[in-house]
Amino acid sequence: MLGALIIVFREVIEAGLIVGIVMAATAGAPGRGRWIAGGVAAGVAGAALLAVFAEQLANALAGVGQELFNAGVLAIAVVMLASHNIWMARHGRDLAIELRTVGAAVTSGGRTMTALATVVGVAVLREGSEVVLFLYGVAISGAETTGALIAGGVLGLALGVATSALTFAGLVRIPPKYLFGATTTLITLLAAGLASQCVAFLQQAGLVGFLPDTVWDTSALLSDTSIAGRALHTLVGYADQPSGLQVLVYVTTLAAILIATRLARSAPPPRVASLTDAAPAE
């Protein structure tokens, strides 16, 4: 039971932290519950499907199908998060001045809601498939009774959801004036971390050969298999033994998103039908 609890808790936290940040980033947007629930549901369905075809995926594309799939999923998440931040920067001027329009702006930006729902979906997809595979493994090995397995899984799920809810509650306690900045920062770090994981899979697949060596080893200090290490891994992309390329990609992604959002902020915002009337004159 403990094994099921720990594994489910660990994976739920990883996906849950991302869901928590996305929920905070869309605080006040009407209809966001539907989008996020849709993302979670799609992720769960995909995870079950993925677990069923795990073997075929592993053998696909000359044996590196799994790596390419993971890298692809992560790349999609990075692009979605970056485009959300850029979109928000473009409209940030209006949002900062008139906070009541945040909800309206996010709703009118159906694209950015789709982007965030996709991020939620792929996060649940990746972590969920691990849970399914693990639980399936325990179930068929008969090492634990079905009751204990279910109890452990449910408890792990509950603890994971509670932790994610606390993250969300902590984030939304930030005064509205700073909440936008805080979620933007978190999403930027999240995207950089996912980009570095993405390139790690490409390196594992042998598709990217340069800078393979480990830059630092802080596994004795804070292992990224510990719960705290995993949380940091998810939130800011902490890795205890990163390759040179991972560090490079992390820094590059961070810089690219910062520059792109800065450019978007200085460019005149495009006219959005539902916003034009509410936007104060400069």
Add this chain to the structure above:
Amino acid sequence: MTTRINLIGALVASCATFASATAQQAAVQLTLKDHRFIPAEAHARANAPLTIVLRNLDPTPAEFESKALRVEKVVAGGAQVSIEIRALAPGRYRFFDDYNEASTFGFLIVE
């Protein structure tokens, strides 16, 4: 979207080249049985890329993982995977099954 399709095409193409290029490199055979790696200590030559061929004889899936080797790969029950490893400096590299980390692990000794 077109760019993405092109990118995937390019990836698939480079995969195929990659697979044929690495066909003749050193291989390390590992077996997973009753949640134990056999051998628990495998040996490999330093400074040369290698392939780990892992056969999972258990009916349960496992996730072969190693931070030092930078590998994270699911192996279905009764399945076999091969994993390409970069050229390594001499040392002792730990690997484990992510689903049973405390009990299922082994080392790759590179010398």
